[in-house]
Amino acid sequence: MTEGVFIPIRLSSERLPKKSLKLINDKQVLYHMLNRIMRSNSIKSKKKIVVCTTQKKTDDPLEKIVIQYGASVFRGSQNDIIKRFYDANKIFKFEKILLIDGDDPLIFPEHLDRVLDEHKKSKFDCIYTSNLPFGLNIKSINSNALKEVYKNYLSKTNDTGFGLYFTDTNIINSKKINNFKFHKLLSKARLTLDYLEDFELIKKIIIDLYSGNNPDYSFKTFEKYIIENSKILNINLFRQKQNMRRSQSKVNLKYRNKNKILKIHI
Numbered sequence: 001m002t003e004g005v006f007i008p009i010r011l012s013s014e015r016l017p018k019k020s021l022k023l024i025n026d027k028q029v030l031y032h033m034l035n036r037i038m039r040s041n042s043i044k045s046k047k048k049i050v051v052c053t054t055q056k057k058t059d060d061p062l063e064k065i066v067i068q069y070g071a072s073v074f075r076g077s078q079n080d081i082i083k084r085f086y087d088a089n090k091i092f093k094f095e096k097i098l099l100i101d102g103d104d105p106l107i108f109p110e111h112l113d114r115v116l117d118e119h120k121k122s123k124f125d126c127i128y129t130s131n132l133p134f135g136l137n138i139k140s141i142n143s144n145a146l147k148e149v150y151k152n153y154l155s156k157t158n159d160t161g162f163g164l165y166f167t168d169t170n171i172i173n174s175k176k177i178n179n180f181k182f183h184k185l186l187s188k189a190r191l192t193l194d195y196l197e198d199f200e201l202i203k204k205i206i207i208d209l210y211s212g213n214n215p216d217y218s219f220k221t222f223e224k225y226i227i228e229n230s231k232i233l234n235i236n237l238f239r240q241k242q243n244m245r246r247s248q249s250k251v252n253l254k255y256r257n258k259n260k261i262l263k264i265h266i
Contacts (some may be wrong), residue, residue, distance in 0.1 A: 003116060004048040004094035005037060008081050008159075009102030011059050015194050020102060021061060022199055024206045029193065030062070032206055033105035034069055039217050040109040042098075042116045046070040051102075052088050054078040081162040086150040089143060096120065097141050099163065103193045104135045105202060108219045115140045118177065126166045126174035133182070134240070135191030139163060145172040154254040154261065161251035164264045169255055182223055185230050190240050197236035204232055 009030070011018045020030040030051070037049055049071040053059045056078060063073045074091065076084035089097065096119055100107055111129060119127040119140040125148070128139035149165045149172065158165070167174050193202055209215065209225055226233070253264040 002094050003042060003096045003098070004050060004092055005043060005098045005100060006050050006052050006085055006088060007033075007100050007102050008052045008084065008162075009062060010054050010056070010078070011062055012056065013194075016196060016199065018061075019193050019199065021065070024203045025211055028065055029105050029199075029202070030065060030102075031069060032210070033100075033102075033107070034066075034071055036105070036107060036109060036217055037100070037112065040112040040116075042113050047072050048094075050074050050088060050092060052076065052081070052084050054084075079157040079159050081159055082150060082153050082165060083156070086146055089146055093143075095143050097143070097146065099139050099141060099166075101163075101192070104138075104191070105193060106191050106205065106222075107136055107138060108222070109217050110219055111136065111138060115177065118175075122175065123173075124175045125172035128163075128167050128174065128176050129178070129180065130167075130176040131178040132180055133186045133189045133191050135189075135193075139166060141166055141172075145174075148172050149255075152256045154256060155252060158253055160247060161253055161264070161266065164251070164253060164266065165255065168264050168266075169262070170257065171255060182219070183227055185226055185233065186223065188237065189226065189233050190236050190243075194243060195236065195239050197239055201232060201235040204235075 009020050013019055021028050037043055051066045052074045053062050055075045066073045074088035076087045098112055098116060115127050115138055125145035126139055126141045129137045145166060152171050153165050193199060248266055251266050254261055
C-alpha cells in the first residue's frame with residue numbers, strides 16, 4: 001500500500017504573503033513543517049511528501065525550497081484545490097493520502113500516525129480528526145475518495161473549505177476521531193498561520209521548544225509547555241473570531257448528489 005502527503009500551499013496569501021517562507025531559526029516555516037512530518041512513523045521518504053502549489057510564477061521560490069529539502073512538488077490549478085489534488089495523484093498514485101493544510105506548520109507526528117493507522121484498518125474513505133486545537137486537525141483520504149469527490153464537486157473555487165467535501169457531504173464514507181484529551185487551555189488556542197500575530201506565536205513556540213539538535217515533537221511536551229506559558233496564547237487569540245467570519249463569508253461549496261445540487265453549510 002502506498003501512502004503519501006499532500007500539502008496545498010501558495011505564496012500569494014491575502015493576509016500574510018509568502019508566510020511559508022518566513023524564517024524561524026534561519027529556516028523557512030515550511031522547512032519546520034516538513035521536518036515534523038518526517039518524524040512520523042508512517043512517512044518513510046521525503047519524496048512521499050508533495051507540496052501542491054500553483055503554476056503561477058510567484059510560487060517558483062516555493063518549488064525551489066521544496067526540491068532543496070528533498071520533497072516533491074506538484075503545480076496545478078490556482079483556486080481549485082480538488083482538481084490540484086486529483087491531477088497530482090494521477091502522477092503519484094497514492095492509495096492513502098494525508099491532507100495537511102499548508103497553514104498548519106505545528107502538526108504532530110503522533111496524530112499523523114494515529115489517523116493513518118486507523119485508516120489502514122478501516123473501510124472508510126476518509127478518517128479525520130475534529131477536536132484537536134485549531135490548526136492541528138488532519139485527515140486521511142483514499143484514492144477512491146478523491147475520485148468520487150472529483151466527480152461530484154461543482155465549485156471550482158474551493159481554496160477555502162475544500163476539506164469539507166470529504167468530511168461534510170455524503171459523497172464518500174467518512175469517520176471522525178474526536179476523542180483526543182488535552183488541557184482546557186488548548187481548546188482556545190489558535191495554532192494556524194494566517195496573520196502576523198499567528199507567526200509571532202508559532203515563532204516563539206518553535207524557538208522555545210524545537211531549537212535543539214534532537215527536539216521532542218510529542219504532543220505531551222507541547223501541552224506542558226503551553227500550560228507553563230499560557231499567556232502566549234493571547235498573542236493571536238483576538239484573530240480567531242475575525243478568521244471565522246472570513247471563512248463563513250468565503251465558503252461557497254456546492255456538489256452533486258444524484259439529481260440534486262446541494263450546498264455545504266458551515
